[in-house]
């Protein structure tokens with residue numbers, strides 16, 4: 379078991395666990411002790427002759443559980459944030475992007491080669507250019523931070539063109555991802571004159587997309603290309619390697635879908651009068667709503683609109699559920715509230731979030 383110990387706090391508020399060594403020095407895949415590169419990076423990619431880019435550096439691990447009939451259930455706080463950027467609720471995206479850009483800036487400071495002699499920065503294009511690009515929510519605040527630090531990178535994202543539609547890569551096995559994406563990008567610029575390029579990604583899984591963009595950049599005489607990503611996909615078989623424990627505060631951030639940071643006022647306004655708490659159950663009801671958390675049958679029942687329309691779908695909490703656990707902390711102490719909350723988190727795939 380590996381302990382994930384290293385954390386950074388985004389704007390002093392949101393804890394993100396960094397990827398601890400040992401990891402592949404090229405792509406941050408998990409490797410064994412004393413192994414420099416992972417099995418994938420010791421040879422060129424499938425159907426390719428070289429990798430074209432130098433390194434992938436990521437802020438943390440990305441993983442979601444597929445747990446039908448629910449949507450993807452994020453494995454950690456970073457995955458929760460990436461899902462917000464990918465999701466269809468627009469409201470929180472700029473704020474979440476700002477927090478994440480802070481984290482990327484810390485990573486850049488720890489890995490100065492990422493921007494050394496770099497002149498250009500870009501985000502990968504979507505198949506359909508009119509589609510919202512989730513990476514733009516991190517690019518904008520990151521560029522602002524860099525500018526303040528007197529680092530001026532030119533954004534050439536608009537010059538990266540997709541020459542054909544590619545199938546959704548996440549549905550394909552690894553080798554096919556490379557074949558699918560090969561030759562699908564073009565850089566609409568004359569000559570990059572040996573200048574270095576930073577590619578900004580939300581998630582890197584196989585590296586196929588960034589590999590093909592790098593190929594296109596090299597064809598236009600780019601210098602060294604490095605990839606900075608929010609998430610490095612953790613493979614399902616590696617999940618068991620990690621002891622992933624969250625403290626009470628982290629659990630609140632995770633379960634509230636970051637509302638405890640972004641929508642604290644709404645949570646504070648919720649009035650939880652009396653509730654009943656036993657070892658097996660927590661019950662609360664008001665005129666309009668009720669909550670029943672059943673620890674024996676591992677079920678959460680609730681009935682507010684937000685919970686019914688969205689929240690239950692990837693097993694997160696609405697303001698009522700969050701406020702209830704804050705009340706339990708106030709009334710019974712943090713360690714007790716933690717036990718109740720963590721017993722849901724540590725067994726999350728077996729819990730059912732259902733309508734009251």
Ligand SMILES: [Zn+2]
Pocket residue numbers: 402403404405406407415416417418419
């Ligand atoms: Zn690797």
Ligand SMILES: [Zn+2]
Pocket residue numbers: 680681682683684685696697698699
């Ligand atoms: Zn609710």
